[in-house]
Amino acid sequence: MKKWMVVVASLCLFAMAVQAQKYVPTPENLESRKNFAESRFGVFLHWGLYSMFAQGEWYMNNDSVDAREYAKAMNAFYPHRFDAQAWVSAIKAAGARYICFTTRHHEGFSMWDTQYSDYNIMNTPYGQDIVRQLADECHRQGIDLHLYYSHIDWTREDYPAGRTGRGTKRLDRADWPAYYRFMNNQLTELLTNYGKIGAIWFDGWWDHDVDSVPFDWELDEQYRLIHRLQPACLVGNNHHQVPFEGEDIQIFERDVPGENKAGLSGQEISVLPLETCQTMNYSWGYRVTDHYYKSTKELIQLLVRTAGKGANLLLNVGPQPDGTLPEAALTRLAEMGQWLDRYGESIYATVAGGYRDGDRIITTRNGNTLYVHLLDTGIDRVSMPLSQKVKRVEVLGEGTRIDYKYKKGVLDFGVEIPDDCIDYVVKVTLK
Ligand code: GLC
Numbered sequence: 001m002k003k004w005m006v007v008v009a010s011l012c013l014f015a016m017a018v019q020a021q022k023y024v025p026t027p028e029n030l031e032s033r034k035n036f037a038e039s040r041f042g043v044f045l046h047w048g049l050y051s052m053f054a055q056g057e058w059y060m061n062n063d064s065v066d067a068r069e070y071a072k073a074m075n076a077f078y079p080h081r082f083d084a085q086a087w088v089s090a091i092k093a094a095g096a097r098y099i100c101f102t103t104r105h106h107e108g109f110s111m112w113d114t115q116y117s118d119y120n121i122m123n124t125p126y127g128q129d130i131v132r133q134l135a136d137e138c139h140r141q142g143i144d145l146h147l148y149y150s151h152i153d154w155t156r157e158d159y160p161a162g163r164t165g166r167g168t169k170r171l172d173r174a175d176w177p178a179y180y181r182f183m184n185n186q187l188t189e190l191l192t193n194y195g196k197i198g199a200i201w202f203d204g205w206w207d208h209d210v211d212s213v214p215f216d217w218e219l220d221e222q223y224r225l226i227h228r229l230q231p232a233c234l235v236g237n238n239h240h241q242v243p244f245e246g247e248d249i250q251i252f253e254r255d256v257p258g259e260n261k262a263g264l265s266g267q268e269i270s271v272l273p274l275e276t277c278q279t280m281n282y283s284w285g286y287r288v289t290d291h292y293y294k295s296t297k298e299l300i301q302l303l304v305r306t307a308g309k310g311a312n313l314l315l316n317v318g319p320q321p322d323g324t325l326p327e328a329a330l331t332r333l334a335e336m337g338q339w340l341d342r343y344g345e346s347i348y349a350t351v352a353g354g355y356r357d358g359d360r361i362i363t364t365r366n367g368n369t370l371y372v373h374l375l376d377t378g379i380d381r382v383s384m385p386l387s388q389k390v391k392r393v394e395v396l397g398e399g400t401r402i403d404y405k406y407k408k409g410v411l412d413f414g415v416e417i418p419d420d421c422i423d424y425v426v427k428v429t430l431k
Helices: 001-018 028-039 067-076 082-092 130-141 178-191 219-229 296-307 327-346
Strands: 041-045 098-104 144-150 199-201 233-239 249-251 275-281 311-317 351-355 363-365 369-374 382-383 390-397 404-407 411-414 424-430
Touching: 001 098, 028 041, 028 144, 028 311, 028 363, 041 144, 041 327, 041 390, 067 369, 082 098, 082 327, 098 130, 098 199, 098 219, 130 144, 130 199, 144 178, 178 219, 219 233, 233 249, 327 369, 327 424, 351 369, 363 382, 369 382, 390 404, 390 411
Parallel strands: 041 098, 041 311, 098 144, 144 199, 199 233, 249 275, 275 311
Antiparallel strands: 351 363, 363 369, 369 424, 382 411, 390 424, 404 411
16 A cells, blocks of 8 residues: 555544544533432423413414414513522422523524524513523522523424424525524523523424434534533433433423333433423413412422422423412422422432332332332332332331331331321331
């Protein structure tokens, strides 16, 4: 082989190696993943112009609303009762360890002072940056802020329309390079001007059916941008697939990992920290007719079942047009907080406990402590496999000892659960 041929061949090999370079999370990023996984409970906030129509955040698509007519709502957006301090305090008191806020949903309206689109909060009569107020307050109160960012835009003409938002009568002037630049500019603003951001939470990948028409979202470069701007910032994408290269968490929509009742969660569970997002009623964005709130008991049991899968629960609240959180949501948040004050050690910083019996018995674990959550008041005896020897069994929150037998790898004890009990937590200290 000639010398120049050897040089060309090595250059090619080098280029291939560079291309195949895997994403290696930084130590800061790994630290954030750990904190994220230990936090177990976050509150999702879907708030945008859509709250004005009070029909949920898909209203523009669902009713095929002309995007220009829809945008007129901007001239009346005046959430005069918005109080970042009140929101963050209520959420912290609920025991949530982070907040995920919709900075720009599929409708395309930006909730912060962005220089890359006029369709933003500063051009409403309210005229104040919501993301700024929330970010400042989160930092002040010491709770992480995650930012939801939609890949879809039903208003912009340069967004290459996918399968949704077809009825909004915007002109089709698809220009992916321009739209991609726009998104990255906005992400740069969010990750530069608002202090520490815990995560960017993407949504909308599924708008382009990758199987029938190949579409390249160029996520690699976008993820690299995020990690370059804030190495500790986690990247998550609600694409309903196994995580892609460059992502730091795996998201499940409306189902705990491993279950697929809502039809969006058939994908395999990865080794990344997990998060399940779920609504408190049925809707993400405020919907005036949706009074179908889950009870506090259902919500706490959902949190327990999620923790039992080793995942976080990101529980949604849809703020109202005036800027307040619905009363029904506030009550439930407060009650969850009271419960977590007492039983939080069986949720925070735990991992999946290994054993479960359907939705009746769930286990979580922290080191040598195993928490057996009895979610069915009909249970009077527990007999479960356990490979480690037992030192003590007690009722969490009361400290009352429980008599038990441990023989041939089976732990056996009796319980008397009060009828109004949400979760009877038995604390098992292992040897
Ligand atoms: C869906 C919806 C969206 C919502 C999100 C939350 O993907 O498109 O409206 O924000 O789920 O999980």
